[in-house]
Structure formats: structure tokens, C-alpha cells
Amino acid sequence: xxxxxxxxxxxxxxxxxxxxxxxxxxxxxxxxxxxxxxxxxxxxxxxxxxxxxxxxxxxxxxxxxxxxxxxxxxxxxxxxxxxxxxxxxxxxxxxxxxxxxxxxxxxxxxxxxxxxxxxxxxxxxxxxxxxxxxxxxxxxxxxxxxxxxxxxxxxxxxxxxxxxxxxxxxxxxxxxxxxxxxxxxxxxxxxxxxxxxxxxxxxxxxxxxxxxxxxxxxxxxxxxxxxxxxxxxxxxx
Numbered sequence: 001x002x003x004x005x006x007x008x009x010x011x012x013x014x015x016x017x018x019x020x021x022x023x024x025x026x027x028x029x030x031x032x033x034x035x036x037x038x039x040x041x042x043x044x045x046x047x048x049x050x051x052x053x054x055x056x057x058x059x060x061x062x063x064x065x066x067x068x069x070x071x072x073x074x075x076x077x078x079x080x081x082x083x084x085x086x087x088x089x090x091x092x093x094x095x096x097x098x099x100x101x102x103x104x105x106x107x108x109x110x111x112x113x114x115x116x117x118x119x120x121x122x123x124x125x126x127x128x129x130x131x132x133x134x135x136x137x138x139x140x141x142x143x144x145x146x147x148x149x150x151x152x153x154x155x156x157x158x159x160x161x162x163x164x165x166x167x168x169x170x171x172x173x174x175x176x177x178x179x180x181x182x183x184x185x186x187x188x189x190x191x192x193x194x195x196x197x198x199x200x201x202x203x204x205x206x207x208x209x210x211x212x213x214x215x216x217x218x219x220x221x222x223x224x225x226x227x228x229x230x231x232x233x234x235x236x237x
Contacts, residue, residue, distance in 0.1 A: 037132050038219060042227035045132045046176050048124030048169045053161050055118050058082065061126050062089055062156040062190050064109035065135025066143025070217030072112045073204040074134045074224055079233045080121030085113045086196045086203070089156045089188075096194035104148035111156065113193050121231070123162060127169045129231065130155075131178075131185075133224045138181035144216050153183075156190035163187055 053059070065071050068086035075084045088096045091108035095101065101108045114126065131137055136144075137153045157163040166187055173183060195201075204213050204221075225232045 037136060038223045040132070040178065042132060044176075044178055045128055046172050046178075048122075048127055048165070049172060053118065053123055053165070057118075058115055059118050059123070060158065061114045061116065061123060061162070062111055062158070062193055063114065063126075063130050063134065064089065064111035064152060064154040064156065065130065065137070066110070066139075066151045066153075067146055067212070067216070068110040068112050068196065068200065069203040069213065070220055071134045072202075073217055074129065074220050075112060075114050075126070076202075077221055077224055077233055078116075078121065078126070078129055078231055080119075080125075081114055081116045083115040085193075086200045087111055087113060088194045088196060089190065089192065090154070093192065093194060098197055098200065101150050102148075104150050106150070108150055108194075109152050109154050110150055110196075111154070111193065123165055124169065125231065127155075127166060129224065129228065131169070131173060133220055133228070137183045137185045138179050140184040145212075153185040154188050155185060156188050156193070158190045163189075 063071065063075075072084045072086045075081050087110075088101050088106075088108040089111040091101070091106040095106040096108060100106050101110065116126065135153060139153065141147065141149045141152050143151045143153075155162075155166045157166060166185075170183055170185060170187075173179065203210075204217055207213060208218070
């Protein structure tokens with residue numbers, strides 16, 4: 001599917017209508033009912049006491065946290081990250097296509113594969129950005145206006161140490177009571193990662209004025225810059 005076809009698609013038109021309704025509903029709620037990492041100061045998030053991975057050379061991490069457009073854009077602005085790819089994890093190759101995944105029936109989650117240099121940024125620091133900026137880990141099978149298991153919060157760990165690190169940091173966040181609600185993030189073994197269609201890659205760079213992006217994703221990048229200035233890089237990778 002081309003980007004022009006996507007912009008004419010039923011999902012795009014539905015998204016615009018849904019965004020309008022969601023924005024009105026959210027801003028009508030009392031502020032105390034909103035559950036968003038962006039409402040929590042960065043200092044509230046503990047530094048990860050994660051398991052040292054003791055690795056050298058480029059490494060990868062796979063995270064899912066709602067629509068991959070925004071998650072990708074956040075990590076593209078993180079120092080030490082050399083590449084971020086939007087794609088799908090949790091299902092089979094035969095159905096790893098946007099239109100099928102969007103049905104919510106394939107088992108996939110919209111995810112991103114992050115390539116990073118552990119000499120510049122640790123897996124634990126990536127986890128901190130993931131929980132503090134990239135998405136709301138208390139939402140079950142949804143993020144903002146998007147609903148379905150394909151938008152679930154999930155960490156796809158590549159090895160036992162990544163699994164231990166993620167579990168340890170979730171325990172830290174729970175013990176510190178950073179969030180009012182329970183963390184819904186799943187820890188799932190990484191079997192395969194399938195790249196999404198080309199028009200999804202670097203979507204925000206290509207479509208900075210897209211209504212969905214303006215409402216849901218650009219605030220995350222601003223939050224990263226303001227709350228984590230030492231991790232922020234202006235140039236996207």
C-alpha cells in the first residue's frame with residue numbers, strides 16, 4: 001500500500017474522526033484521571049538497577065507500545081541509537097502486513113527494533129525511555145485512541161539477560177509506585193521481527209503535520225527533550 005492510498009483509506013478517515021472525539025473526551029476529564037508518563041517528572045523514574053548485559057558492539061532491543069510511528073520517533077532522538085525500524089512481532093510471517101495486523105487477529109504487536117551502541121547507552125536506559133516517554137505502560141491492549149492487542153505494551157526480549165533486566169525494572173517502577181495503575185507490559189521471547197511497509201518508516205519525519213502525529217507523538221519528542229536532555233539528540237537516525 002502506498003502512502004497516498006493509506007491517506008485515502010478507511011483507517012485514516014476513521015482515525016481523524018476518532019482523534020477528534022478522543023481529544024474532546026480527554027480534555028473533558030479531570031486531570032487526576034489521566035494516566036500518562038508525560039504527566040510524571042523524569043526525576044520520579046528510578047535509574048534502572050538492571051542486570052549488566054556485558055556486551056560489545058551494536059545490539060538490538062524490540063519494544064511495542066502502541067502505534068509504532070511515535071515509538072520509532074522517540075528512539076530516533078536518543079543518543080547512542082543508530083537505527084530504528086517499525087515493524088511487527090508476536091505473529092507469523094504470513095500475516096506480518098499492516099492491513100492484516102490492523103485487524104487485531106494475527107497475534108502481532110506494532111513494534112520497533114532499536115539498534116544501539118551499549119558503550120553509549122545501556123539497555124536499562126532504553127527501558128527508562130520506553131516507560132517514561134514512549135508510551136503509557138498501564139494501558140491494556142491499547143494506547144490513546146488505538147485499541148486492540150496489536151497496540152499492546154510488550155518487551156520482546158532476545159535473551160535471558162534482557163528478560164531479567166526488563167523484569168527488574170518493572171519491579172522497581174512498581175515498588176516506587178511511579179504509576180497509579182498496574183503496569184500491563186508483557187515480557188515475551190523474541191522469535192521474529194518483521195519490517196513494516198516502507199511508508200511506515202520514518203513516518204513522522206515524512207508527515208510532521210499529520211493530525212495523529214501532532215496530537216499523540218510530537219508531545220513525546222518534546223517531553224524527551226525537556227525531561228531527558230542528556231539523552232536527547234536533535235538529529236534523527
